[in-house]
Amino acid sequence: MPRxxxxxxxxxxxRATALFRRLGYHATSVRDLGGAxxxxxxxLYRTFGDKHTLFLRALDHxxxxxxxxxxxxxxxxxxxxxxxxxxxxxxxxxxxxxTGLGCFVVNTTTELGTTDPEVRxxxxxxxxxxxxxxxxxxxxxxxxxxxxxxLDVDAATELLFTTVxxxxxxxxxxxxxxxxxxxxxxxxxxxxxxxxxxDSPGT
Numbered sequence: 769m770p771r772x773x774x775x776x777x778x779x780x781x782x783r784a785t786a787l788f789r790r791l792g793y794h795a796t797s798v799r800d801l802g803g804a805x806x807x808x809x810x811x812l813y814r815t816f817g818d819k820h821t822l823f824l825r826a827l828d829h830x831x832x833x834x835x836x837x838x839x840x841x842x843x844x845x846x847x848x849x850x851x852x853x854x855x856x857x858x859x860x861x862x863x864x865x866x867t868g869l870g871c872f873v874v875n876t877t878t879e880l881g882t883t884d885p886e887v888r889x890x891x892x893x894x895x896x897x898x899x900x901x902x903x904x905x906x907x908x909x910x911x912x913x914x915x916x917x918x919l920d921v922d923a924a925t926e927l928l929f930t931t932v933x934x935x936x937x938x939x940x941x942x943x944x945x946x947x948x949x950x951x952x953x954x955x956x957x958x959x960x961x962x963x964x965x966x967d968s969p970g971t
Contacts, residue, residue, distance in 0.1 A: 870940030
């Protein structure tokens with residue numbers, strides 16, 4: 769009797785994440801998964817239960833990797849405007865391996881919307897983490913005098929978060945990076961001028 773095929777479950781989830789990110793949930797068939805993961809349908813079902821369960825695992829994996837990297841970039845030191853601009857530019861340039869794929873969380877939200885409670889719980893949690901990270905950068909900017917002390921942080925957070933979603937969709941649609949860069953500059957400019965610290969000559 770042949771021995772069961774052994775495989776690295778985490779590596780399988782990572783490859784499934786790449787496939788779901790590229791094709792989406794509905795367009796990815798069990799046959800597609802079997803081919804990409806080099807597993808038989810029986811092995812897939814035995815390990816993950818069904819396609820939906822594997823998809824949830826893929827979303828969790830994405831949040832633990834790509835989303836975590838985005839959060840780390842927002843936690844970077846340096847002037848808050850520079851941190852935000854560099855983060856936004858990274859979102860739309862990424863790397864050669866992921867160019868044109870967009871954000872898996874955003875892609876999933878546009879495809880499944882509110883129809884899947886388990887998916888929505890994960891996507892909204894990811895969005896909340898992003899909002900909180902943006903707000904933390906803005907509050908630091910206000911505290912350090914890089915942004916106006918009376919800046920409406922909640923409103924500015926929502927503006928930047930909405931900009932992020934639009935940039936991610938446009939990046940996936942293949943829009944001109946130069947135009948996306950212009951949008952990023954406009955979003956940063958919307959935070960207002962650098963406050964006048966009131967220094968006078970000789971002080």
